[in-house]
Each structure stands twice: as structure tokens, then as C-alpha cells.
Amino acid sequence: MKQLISGNDAIFEGAFRAGATYFAGYPISPTSEILQRAALRSEEDPKFHFLQAEDEIAAAIATISASLAGAKAFTATSGPGFSLMQEALGWGHVVEAPCVFVNSMRVGPSTGMPTQPAQSDLLQIKAGSAGDYYPIAFYPHSVEECFRLTVTAFNAAEESLSPVILLADAFLSHLYELVDLEKIKTEIVARSKGPLGKGQRLFTGTAHDKIGNVKTSDPVIYREWLAELKDRHFRVAEKYPLFDYLPCKDSNILLIAFGITSRIISALKERFSIFRPIRIYPVLEKELKEVTQSYPRIIVIEGSDGQYASWVEWAIGRKVMKVPCLGGGFKLKWIQSQIEDRLRGEGR
């Protein structure tokens, strides 16, 4: 049966399909609806636990602790809350807790424009917490994809034993579309980690050896541990090389956009080729190299001041043109005029 549901609803239902039994969150626009749905679900289903935490720090810690305790857990927030969750995100990578963090982006920094969409938390997913870590992040662009990718995110989390980030934006969170969830087929990866009460393990954020002994001054053990973590994350990420490529025969210009911007510029597919990365991090290095080599001119259209563009430049080793849609201004006409300006050599 087709239902008219929003991106937030689809994310929640996707998590439920994947087997999530724990949600912790703190009210924030634009993901409060996920928190509300979780509260309702916990009343209907005694196996589903829910915590409205005192802040996002607690929400994120609760999500990871629930995962260690044996539940498939997730949390949802927006930019400012995601900033508070960074500590837990780093911890989640070290204690190897599979869980999902949903970050529906809005205009920042700080409180910014709470109801306006943005795509400016990309660097935050990679570099928000201290130290080196390699999170996997996906970014859907439709309500149906919100559902599918939430399941994918849970699967990738179980495989990589780490928090996986599902990005969205204020636009997508509140976008309503007709979707038939029952007809969507999904594969679900079961829990791989034993729950608490199974032995004498130590889950610590401190550097440790394989059996969980704290080792705070041994570079060899640390290097081995980090190499193993990196290898595992990139191996799992390779299983999900998700992107969308719409070549246009008459064009030698490639537009790169993702999330809601890719949805908006899909109206230009008759004039330009369009590449849409779905796995945002680790960056689709190989795929970007392959696709971009036949295009002399590349324009990255995104809701931040060149965050993804800098990754594209790093991946393909040459300069690209940028159209930053800032302050929630995602109008097709405006984007079109900016593209024309760039092609004439104006702007940046």
C-alpha cells in the first residue's frame, strides 16, 4: 500500500526494518519527528526502548552504550547536535560499537538557520572528533532512498563494527512522497558482536591491545590497531560503492551534486551530465576518477562553501568549479544562472 510519508518517517521505518530496538535523541529541528515516532513506537512495542536524553552528548553516548549492550541502536540530530555528539562518535569507533547516527543538515555554524537546508556538515563527519578515524557516510536524495539507505547504514555498521552516518538535509527530512514500504526488499545483516555479560572484555576509549588491556604508550600496538580499523572500514565501504551517473551525450560538462541539490538539478539532465555520489565518505575516489576523465569542465553544486568540491579536487587531482548554495537558497533558476556565470568564466 502506498503511503504519503516524509523523509524522517522513512528513516525511522528503515531503522525499524533493519531491526533497531533502541533510539536516543534530543529535540532538534529538523529531526524531532524521528524522536516523536520513537516515543510512540516504544509505547506500542515493549521491545523498543527510547530515551529522550538531557542533551545530545547523552543521546550519543546512550546510542553507543545500547549497541554495546546488544541492541541495534540509532540517534538522529542536526548540525549543532552533531557537534555535541562528536565525542561519542570517536568513542564509538574505538569501542567498535555498530550503530547509526542520522544527521539532517541545516544552515550553520552554531544555531544558524534552523529550518533551512544545507549540506555543510561533510567535514564534520570526518574530522569532528579527535584523532584519525574513517566513518562511512551515506546521503539519500528521495524518501524511498531514505528508507533503503537507513537499512544499508545499519548493515554497514554491523560489518564495519562502527557508527555509520546517514546524512540528510532539512529539505529531505520534511519532503513528503508516495512510497510503498512493504514492496521494498531489503537484506539485513544480523548482530555480529556479543552483548554485555558474555565475558571479561573491556570496552575502552583508551588505546588498548586485542584482549582489551589498556596500552597508552606503545606506538606499535597503536599502529597495528589503527591499520586494522582503517582496513576494515575501507573494505566495508568498498561493498557499497553507491553513486548515480547520468551521462548526457551532447555535453562535455559534468555537474556533481548529491542529496537535495542533485534532486533539484536533475531538471538539467538534458543539457549536462550529472554525477551523484551516494556514499559521501570514504570519498568515491576510483569512481570519481573514472567518470571525470572525459570531462574537461566539472562544476560541483552543493549546500556548503566547497566542502565536497575540495574532496573531488583531492580525488581527481585538478581544479573544479564550484556553485555553493548557501543560506538555504536552493532555487533551480539561481543555480542555472550561476552555472552560466561559471561557464563564462565569471565568479569562482
Place this chain on the structure above:
Amino acid sequence: MMDRSYKELLKMRRFPHTWCPGCGIGSVLKNVAMVMKELGWSDKDTVAVSGIGCSGRMSGYMNLDAVHTPHGRALTAAETIKTVRPDLNVVVLSGDGDLGSIGGNHLLHTYRRNPDITVFCNDNEIYGLTGGQAGPTTPQGTKTITSPRGEPYLPLRFGRILTQQAPYFYARTTVYHLNHFKTCIREALSWKGFSFVDVISDCIELNGRRLGFKTAHQMFKWFDERFHVVEGVRDHLQEDELGIAKREVEEVSKPKEEVKVEVAVAAEQLKPFTLDELQTFDGTEGKPIYTAYKGKVYDLSKSPLFQGEKRMRCHIAGKDLTQDIDVAPHGEDLIFKFPLVGRLV
């Protein structure tokens, strides 16, 4: 011979431990393990959670599944583990800086939500691991490396904060009063709900020596001078008392005042008002605000909505409001809250 079976609950292979000689944390760890063993808890049904700091290392020495959280987040982690796995016993082993300072918000809210977990706070009144900085429980006037002229602020008093809202269980004890300490651990572990044991402990290396103590034992003697054990169940503890303050339910608040005073007063005894007379009591020039309802006059001077003005949003002072109330979104019960002062003639 002494029962040493509690060692099954400790990772003896990791000893010697990381703490300084004379530190009180070892005593906390050992006594908690002893009482757990007494109660028959094992690695199959118990989880230890710690924060960061010297005391945060305790969970790593427990022969249990242990969670070592980021700084200050032990309580949230423990609460969640108990939510997801109610069959596990969850114990938090942490310190005063972790629980009271960086985790202060979590302390308030975990206490409010009352999960069935037990918290052991190694309260040594200093940040030991980082070198002896003033902590949230450092007494006023104490010289530390971050308060060279003496700590300027009053300390955070767990005993006061955590005994404000029932249900609560707060015990204060020291690492020196061993029998009392064990009693507190036993009672706290058996308590259904959030229980907090404030263990006054010593940090000889980074606090004691600066205070003029030469050995840890001198600090223990100092605890003996500062505190005395009180027996029996209490609601609150004074700052120099060691004991247990607990309460299961909030004291029942006073019965509400009778709302319908008007029934008791016979109509003839009330002061008669005409409509013209009533109009003069409109709140201007310091006069009270009277309004009539169904033939009776009420004093609305205390209504927050009038605030000394003649008119609030919908009603006018000095008028008969019978018809107004009939169409108002609220019922007549609002007007019965106010004192009855007369009748309309």
C-alpha cells in the same frame, strides 16, 4: 582464614595496578568486589562502567564485561545498559570530577530518571590524574595548583543535591571506616533504583602532601576527625556525618485548600453590592478588583491576568461576568478559586 574468593572478580593478571601507593581507590575496588562476591554476583550478570580519571581505571581491573566511557559519561552509559539489559547488575565506579563536574548534567538527570544502578564515587576532592587541580568537591580555601590562593568557591555537595527528590539513596562513608563502608556498599547494591555512595577517599601524592600530610594514614586519621558515623535511617546527612540517607517516596504534599468556600457561607451574611457600587471596584487607584458571577461577588485582585489593570484580555473589572463565563473557553471553576466577598442585589 580470610575469604579471598573476591579475587575472582578482579583481573589479578593485570596487577600491580596503576595507582600510587597509599591511594584510596584500591580500597574502593577491593571492598566493592568483596561485597559483590558476597551477594553472588559474577561476570555473567554484572557490568562495571567507569568514566575517566584515576578512578576511571577501576572498571578495567574488574573481571567483568566493563565499559570505560569518555569523561563524565559513565552514568548515561550505565543507565542505557540497564534499560537494554534489565537482567544485568550495573555498577558505576568513578570519581568526583567525572561525576560532579564534566558529568554534572548527567548526574542530575540520571538521578531524576532513577534507573536501577549503583554509583560508587571515589571522592578525593582533587583531580589526581592530571596533577592535582581543584575539583568540584575541593573545599573552599584549599590550595591546589589551580587555586594557589585557596579555592575561591564553595564545593559541590553531592549529599545535598542527591537527597532533594525521592526516591533517593545517598550514602557517605570513607575508605578508613571499613565496616561502615561495607555496610554502605551492601545496602546500595541491594537498593532498587538509583543509589549513590560517596566514598571520601585520599589522594596522598597530589593533594595530601600539599595539605601537609606525610602519609596516607595521617589522612585517614584526618577523616576520622572530620566525620563521625551516624546510625539508623535518615532523610538527610549533615556535612560531618557518615551514614545512609534514603527515602522511597516523596512526602505527600499538603492537602489542597477547600475550593468551594462559598457553600459554607449563607447568602444573607454576604455584603450586598449593587451593579453601580460594583463598578467602582475596578482596580484603579489601588482599589480591589471585584466582579460578579451568578449573583455573587468575587475578589479577583490576586488574578495574575488582571495585574492591576482594569481590563484583562476578555473580562472587565467591576462587571457581572455571568454571560462572559458561559461563552468563555474555560469553566466557572476558575472564578471559584478567588475569595467570595459579597452578593449582587
